[in-house]
Amino acid sequence: MDRKLIFLLAFTGGFVIMSIELLGGRILAPWFGSSVYVWGSIITVFMIALSLGYLIGGRLSLRNPSLQRFGSLFIAGAVLLGPLYGFGDELMAAVFERVEDPRYGSLLASMALFFLPTVLLGMISPYSVRLLVQAKDESGQVAGLLYFVSTFGSALGTLGTSFYFILWFEVDTILLLLSGALLLCGALALLAPRQEVAP
Amino acid sequence: MKRLAAVLALALALSPLAQAEIIHEERSLYRNILVRDQGSERCLLFTVRRSNRNQSCLDRDDPDRLIFPYARMMLSGLLVTPAPKRILMVGLGGGTLPKVFSVLTPQAQQDLVEIDEAVVTVAKRFFDFTPTAQMAVHVQDARVFLKRAAARGTTWDYIMLDAFTGDYIPEHLMTKEFLEEVRAALTDDGVLVANTFASSALYDAETATYAAVFPALAEIRLDETLNRILVAQKQPFPDEATRLAAAEALRRPLRRFASNPLPLAQNFNVAPPFSASARLLTDQYAPVNLLQQR
Numbered sequence: 001m002d003r004k005l006i007f008l009l010a011f012t013g014g015f016v017i018m019s020i021e022l023l024g025g026r027i028l029a030p031w032f033g034s035s036v037y038v039w040g041s042i043i044t045v046f047m048i049a050l051s052l053g054y055l056i057g058g059r060l061s062l063r064n065p066s067l068q069r070f071g072s073l074f075i076a077g078a079v080l081l082g083p084l085y086g087f088g089d090e091l092m093a094a095v096f097e098r099v100e101d102p103r104y105g106s107l108l109a110s111m112a113l114f115f116l117p118t119v120l121l122g123m124i125s126p127y128s129v130r131l132l133v134q135a136k137d138e139s140g141q142v143a144g145l146l147y148f149v150s151t152f153g154s155a156l157g158t159l160g161t162s163f164y165f166i167l168w169f170e171v172d173t174i175l176l177l178l179s180g181a182l183l184l185c186g187a188l189a190l191l192a193p194r195q196e197v198a199p
Numbered sequence: 200m201k202r203l204a205a206v207l208a209l210a211l212a213l214s215p216l217a218q219a220e221i222i223h224e225e226r227s228l229y230r231n232i233l234v235r236d237q238g239s240e241r242c243l244l245f246t247v248r249r250s251n252r253n254q255s256c257l258d259r260d261d262p263d264r265l266i267f268p269y270a271r272m273m274l275s276g277l278l279v280t281p282a283p284k285r286i287l288m289v290g291l292g293g294g295t296l297p298k299v300f301s302v303l304t305p306q307a308q309q310d311l312v313e314i315d316e317a318v319v320t321v322a323k324r325f326f327d328f329t330p331t332a333q334m335a336v337h338v339q340d341a342r343v344f345l346k347r348a349a350a351r352g353t354t355w356d357y358i359m360l361d362a363f364t365g366d367y368i369p370e371h372l373m374t375k376e377f378l379e380e381v382r383a384a385l386t387d388d389g390v391l392v393a394n395t396f397a398s399s400a401l402y403d404a405e406t407a408t409y410a411a412v413f414p415a416l417a418e419i420r421l422d423e424t425l426n427r428i429l430v431a432q433k434q435p436f437p438d439e440a441t442r443l444a445a446a447e448a449l450r451r452p453l454r455r456f457a458s459n460p461l462p463l464a465q466n467f468n469v470a471p472p473f474s475a476s477a478r479l480l481t482d483q484y485a486p487v488n489l490l491q492q493r
Contacts, residue, residue, distance in 0.1 A: 029371035030482045033340025035314060036228045097350070102343050170483035
């Protein structure tokens with residue numbers, strides 16, 4: 001099992017999550033403003049989605065864990081980001097027309113746009129732990145290292161997006177690059193040689 | 200003895216500074232709000248850390264006097280739309296401009312949009328801001344307000360944008376898409392007046408974006424201030440003679456506010472230049488706060 005590959009993938013997952021969360025503010029602002037509750041909606045949705053992702057990812061890792069299944073999480077995450085630049089505006093317009101209160105409007109819109117991809121991305125961490133842990137007594141250390149790597153990825157995703165990417169690229173271009181990174185991660189895992197996972 | 204006199208003179212010269220007193224301080228959801236008294240001047244400040252930018256000032260001995268040139272400059276739209284009936288103001292500050300308009304155009308309806316409830320409270324409590332029957336205060340994000348208004352088909356003939364406080368700029372209020380929404384909310388002979396940025400990398404991007412949306416664009420800068428005001432219309436501006444005549448007609452009504460409208464007409468620079476390489480600000484690309492620091 002290529003441990004480095006798994007850490008790289010977990011890093012990328014963390015990076016992408018926070019980059020999307022930051023872009024979320026920009027994506028919602030034209031429709032729901034930049035009031036404090038818009039950020040509240042975005043963070044709430046990301047937290048709920050991540051918590052569910054952790055739960056589901058952990059459950060999923062019980063049955064035949066493999067690098068290939070791990071890779072398909074990334075592919076699915078990339079696919080679920082599609083609607084964001086496909087029909088994000090139409091969706092927000094529909095919410096805007098139906099929900100007068102921008103608090104619930106932004107909550108609903110963030111739910112529709114960010115919930116599913118974030119659940120998928122949340123599944124990465126527990127699944128990585130399962131693939132990495134070889135023996136019971138090292139599980140805490142492995143989990144710690146994994147959180148370190150993925151959260152460090154999140155930090156860089158936040159910094160890179162807010163300091164540089166928005167200055168260089170359009171929002172849709174950044175989203176496309178993030179999806180591309182997820183697809184690449186998925187392909188690397190799918191193409192990796194099949195290996196036994198520790199029981 | 201001479202030295203003592205010099206010290207005394209210096210102390211006297213500095214004394215108004217020493218008397219500056221913060222009479223109110225609060226941290227709202229969006230910013231720090233301070234109210235400072237200095238002599239007869241009372242000022243609203245949104246931040247003290249990085250800059251001492253006053254947002255709005257009131258002369259308590261002469262409440263009508265417009266202390267800041269920029270407040271006077273926000274009246275420039277009257278040169279091209281002399282008798283507005285429906286006014287929209289984004290960013291309330293101390294509520295100075297609504298008061299001026301309620302004197303100049305008492306019949307006009309005024310919609311005042313401010314994102315921060317605390318600013319409205321402070322304006323009422325410390326700056327003699329009393330909404331008249333003609334005014335409606337909306338505590339809301341301006342972009343959301345305008346989108347809702349557009350859906351109802353509401354229009355205004357005098358729109359003022361004064362939401363750019365200097366330390367953090369609401370990026371979604373500077374994009375091409377937003378300005379298109381503003382244009383849609385303007386009557387055919389309506390005018391947009393925006394208090395904007397005179398320096399930094401933002402200057403070109405902003406001018407280019409306004410010019411891309413509005414066929415008629417003018418810039419007003421006065422030597423005494425760093426502010427620049429953009430005036431924009433859907434239709435061509437009235438000619439210079441008409442604008443000067445409008446300024447002349449404003450002279451008397453503005454006297455009460457210790458303001459002279461003539462410099463506004465004299466410095467009404469149509470089609471301000473901007474760098475051809477400037478990238479338009481859009482909802483997709485609006486690194487406004489990063490550009491401003493350049």
